[in-house]
Amino acid sequence: MDATGQFTSRGEGQLLSGSLLGADLDAIAEVKGVEVLNDGSGSLADPTSAVPLGNDAYSDPLNVEALSALNVDLTRFLALPLDTSTGVVGQYGQATSSGLSAGASGLITESGGIALEPEGGYPNLATLQLSQLLGSVNPGVASALSGVADVSLEVGAVTGRAELDACNLAWSGQVADALTREYLATSLTTVIDSPTVGTLVSTVDGVVGDLETAVNALAGDTGLTTAIADGLSGLLGGLLGTLRLGDVSVELSATIDLDPVRALLTEQLTDSGGILTVDLAGGTIRVDTAALLAASYPDEYSAGLNGLSPNTNILSDPVVVNTLTSTLASVLDEWLERVTGALTAAVDAITVNVAATIELRLLLIPVAEISVSVSGSLAQLLSGEPGFVTVNTKLLGAIELGLLNGLVSALTQGAGLAVGTAVDAVLGLTVDELIGDLVDVTTPVVEAVSLVYSSLFLDGVVVVTVNAQNDPLAGSAEPPDLAALPDGQFDVAALRVGVLDALGQSGVALYLGRGSVGPSCLIGAARC
Template identity: 35%
Template sequence: MRRLIGALAGVVAITVTVGTSIQAAPTDASWLDAEWDSAAVGTLDCGPGGSPFTTRASGKLLGGSLAGINLDDLAELDGISGVNDESGVAITPPPPQSNSLGDNAYANPLTVTALDTLQVSLGDLLLLPLNADLGVDNSYVRVNADGTSTGATGAVSNSGAIQTTASQPGPNPPTFATLQLKNIVQSALGQDLSTAIAGLADASLEVGAVASNATLDACAATWTGSILSSLQRQYAVAGVDLDLTSPTVGTLVTGTTGVINGLDGSVEALAGNAGVLSSLTTGISGLVNTVLTTAGLGLGSVTINNLAVNIDLTQVNGLLDDTISDNAGIVSIDLLTGQISIDLDGLLGAAYGTSGINGLPANTQLLINDDIINALTAATTEALVNWVDDLESEIRDALESLTLSAQVVVNVLQGAGPPAASVTLSIPEVSLQGLIDGDPVVTTSVSLAGGASCTVLTLVLCTALNTVGTLLAPTISASLGAALDAALFTSATNVLATTRAALLALTDPVITLVANATRGLFGEDSLLSLTANAQNSPDPANGNPEPAWSVPGPDPATGSTGQYDVAALRLTAVGTTVQLDLARSSVGTSAPR
């Protein structure tokens, strides 16, 4: 048993710890504490049955102000508060709405009725999961006459312990709320989101289960003269996703569709491709020049006629309505709806070196700065490049599986005049690989200039032409196949490479949009601000940034503590009074009676 008569001197630190399912150290160490160490003259007994204290605590799922609605005053808003003073324990809302748990502890779990009524009040600014498992949300207080008190809310148990973690198990982790940022920006700032941030049609913040817990031993704080040694505040957030919707994604898909649809034309255009003709001419020349020279003939032009191509692009087009993502799952893009989802847990957790956005110091502003934008840009780029890789793979398969038929016409010169004759080699429909392998049966025909026929006078010419046809028939398909294969896959300007380059160029506007939209919403000089582990300081004299909560501080004359709050997340509209607190718990003020 400890007693002190007269002035108090801080000599012993006693910390009360509430059980929790997350491993979070007390966050109050980030405060610079100016301790107070005096009290009214008297006897203070912190032992069992010792000096009685007035204690207070509360827990509220939503607080603050939004679109002119004071959420702290909404009777429908789920929450609980308690005070234990000379008159006994008073709980708001009183039992039976709040459940007595014994030992001055009470809980007020979220109900369907409260949720429905609350949703009507909030309108289209904040959407609550009306079909969610309501067992995840609870509000809890415990107010004891020995000076100990606890306030908790959100995903907390009937002992006030936090029950949520950064990665909830199961396919459908609990969702606390969806904040409609477009409507909040319009309501708070009077700005249209698409005007404020070019290319952004809509934005929302999907917040997973949230929780906070505050505990205080007021008697120990008075005895030691230190609030910090007797105050503990914790929070947890099971995921935060920023969802962006933009027509830029639709433009990407439309442009990609155009590139894919143009593949037929690109392949057919190879009939006049200089590289293909040059490669084909080179191959033919090596075979027929000796025969033609012996007959006094020369090799003229080579043309490809009646090229017919059949490409099956079904698998390629099947990728146009996918949801794509980077390897770490930071950014996902729904190509069908145009929605871009950013996992802020993963993005910011890597930047802060924490597990998601849990375990951060008090009042950490989740600022989208240059370093985070660079990481986000890398993730967005990776997601889109992964998609282009998939498209390229399917396009390669389609090109390798294409079938075609054609006629190769070899024009023969006699002297310096016009072509004297031609040899036409007809290639039946065959796959590209079959063409390369020389599989098809090629038929040949000989035509003399002017429609002349083979006679004794043209015997030498006709014999030479027939020899040319005989030489080319077994190899012309392989020569054409090799030339087309190079034009499709290996030359400097091949179809596959130019198609990939065109697809990558289409992704640039999406990458720019994601960076600009995220910076515009939560960056420096942004529209909104998001703070994790929002706390007011144990000592109002400290200059730490803190929420705009009007709460009394410690009073050395009476030995009372201040009121100490913690919210899992706090959203503000910059330059306005809009402040939305998610899962806010508090303890105090407490004082000897």
């Protein structure tokens, strides 16, 4: 049977819809999608500038440039880069007199289908500034996020698509047989800008600076040079025979290379599962929602944000927060271990140079002089190996050179260890104290991130819903603002972000990637 001319129908695609701080996005011309109505005799598209595609279908991309010029709060809270060079990002509506209607928006093909593999990859769609929104709606909630400067949501490519066959519905009476709703959500990233990351870096940098200062101060430490002189003298104590020690002078220099440690302060840290990235230089933590969910529930979220039941609230589960905080703690602890390891390695590699002169006397007369040169890393000197010591002798009076052989041997074998032990005694306590200052230094970062997720997502201040639908045939209940849609209208949105939903129109109910179909009607039927 040819149903042409037998039905009224409606299809609409709207990339951005909902309400934002009292502003009805559907009422803003620059945000409006493409809506197609068919009264049985022909189709009309709104806006009239929509491009006809044939078979009562039309397309109309969101005008981002016009949107950015709006003198409304929208552009303060929502950034829409929409790099259309990476794919077809648009809005599509179809309404035929045979009862077939479709609506789609987001990353779509020319025929209104979901673009699964666009040339150039998936673009980012939008950035929602949560901190600014909360500050406008409820400053008290925003100020409670201690240790956090800013929170935003970065939305990747999305698509929502609905299709309704009203003829099938009229014959079968079963919505499930006539309605298709599907969506695509490629990514959702929470970006947290926290001064706790900067404090973490500055604390470690302070430790590095203090260590560098301590090493530079070794050269002028008279207590250290005295200890080295005593150590060298001690090596000769039982070997002098009739000789006596005269003056012992010591000159020391030491250098440390802390560049490998400082390089760790500008890293981007991530975990093996790609859940988060900590930008130490930028002071931000980026959380990949899809990876976080997959780590928390591998079976349920094996397809990332896709394939989920209607109206899935993806961030309301404490398990998700626990996974995030444990992963972040692990990443930061591993980094801190590398920092302390690099600090320890830098201390072991401190280059120590000592030039000592030991005067020997017979009675009160100087008869010989022994020059000792010690040069090596602190670790090499503490190893006790003799290869880092050079000893030379000089006769000053009547004495047999052979009397000095035992002294030379003792110094050659033991001077390195004596110097290393003296330096380590001065530095060791300082290094232990400095490394001790790093205990729990990562805790404020973990606490700040945990606070964001607990205060915003677990407490329901911000609700992120995937596959948002009214009158769902399965899954969870519809969002309250969708309950007001007309009977026979069926919508789907890839993402819904609600901020303080309890405030109604004064809050935020933002839909991204929305398709809508219906109501449709058999012409002549009583309800038409």
